[in-house]
Amino acid sequence: MTTKCKNCPLRSLPLFKPFSPADERFMEKFKIGEIRVNPGTQILREGTSSPKLYTVLSGMGLRHKVTEDGNRQVVGFALPGDFLGLEAGIVGEMRHSVEATTDMVLCVFGSSALWSLFRETPSRAFALTQVAVREEILLAEVLTVLGQKSAIARVAWALRRFYDRLNAMELSSNGRVPMPYRQQDMAEGLGLSLVHTNKTLSTLRADGVAIWEKGWLSIPDPDALDRLAGISREPLEERPLI
Amino acid sequence: MTTKCKNCPLRSLPLFKPFSPADERFMEKFKIGEIRVNPGTQILREGTSSPKLYTVLSGMGLRHKVTEDGNRQVVGFALPGDFLGLEAGIVGEMRHSVEATTDMVLCVFGSSALWSLFRETPSRAFALTQVAVREEILLAEVLTVLGQKSAIARVAWALRRFYDRLNAMELSSNGRVPMPYRQQDMAEGLGLSLVHTNKTLSTLRADGVAIWEKGWLSIPDPDALDRLAGISREPLEERPLI
DNA sequence: CGATTACTTGAGGCCTGTCAATGATGGTGG
């Protein structure tokens, strides 16, 4: 049984921009259904096209690219509210893969409807472009962190950003947020080795700055974490939901 | 005197997708004029909005972000055909700066017309989204290079990509392309120190693989360069011109 | 001709990667 857009659990979060009635009507038409995937499922694969587009309703995933020599680069995370498959829909094929880390529920759209979206609903088309531009902005920020920051600053930055984002999703409980990824995933996202990432996390834990263990992240000393990250934390902005 | 879109020198390049008559009509309306800027000119500034959008007609520039501690990260280059100011137009403010490296000529558009673009010309709106998604793809690729590759591979990759792109612009002459940037710019784009970048370039030059000096780049041994870069070079795809 | 900017080269050290081994945890099948 699929949820009506009107009752979408994400809609009520302040993180997301409100829908206009026209937006809502279009999204109802656009929506095909919902699916549920298990950890490890490949949702989209680099180099392939896709007849479907997705919005994450719950659960978490990973976006990554694979280099010729077999190395993996994590280029982002897939969290509730994120839109997946834009590359396939807009330029014809995915340039990165998306895989589920936890159980996930995805809202499914038909990519053939993208054209009618642009033709019939300019406000939705604008929202879609906003999503693309925001991802571009995020990637440029990550790039800056990889290019300019030390290992400890990178890790501190990543933990901080993750914590804020999940808090905005209201997924925190008892001052901690779920963090179901492996240390290896974070290492591959930050351009560090697994071993060094582990040691850096140990340091943060021993210093009582940030504690990530057993799938949960808590931040006893946010100020210290910010100082280590060395980047002014930008407040999360309202973003469109697709 | 400003050029009519119909006579735009970029239009004829195979790198760019053709305009439909409707596209052309809209762009004529959208276009305000042209400006010419000198080396060093700040075209767009991080953190500010902009009432103008630009397409590079000629010349080269640099996109960069500045971190809290004053370091600079080059997040891209601005080459003929590139669209500047999308962030300001779509999310309200630039998240990186753009500055001219050489003399440049820019085609100027009013950003207030963006809305009517989405309302009146879906095909142009789609093209705009394609531009955004392509930049996102490029950034993810750069991220992968910074995250996974050694200094020599990064430099080799960057030179190769630059060479191909400028070739597609038909800016090469005598087997070399203009490369007006400083070594420092490349260092800041690849997350390397200036000194190490310099030594890496020296190696490539001494080995007769790639020679960048006095503002020109030539590649005597493209295969060796590709091997060093360790990434299968993707052919440049046709892209929309805005 | 001094000042400025960019490029070049050498020396030394640290941050981070690699290698290797051990624990911890959970799932599976006999």
Next chain:
DNA sequence: CCACCATCATTGACAGGCCTCAAGTAATCG
């Protein structure tokens, strides 16, 4: 229920790629 296996986290030792510091050359410009 336990042995076995796979996956992930942890820790130590060591080496090396890259950064920093420093100084010198070359080219451009007023």
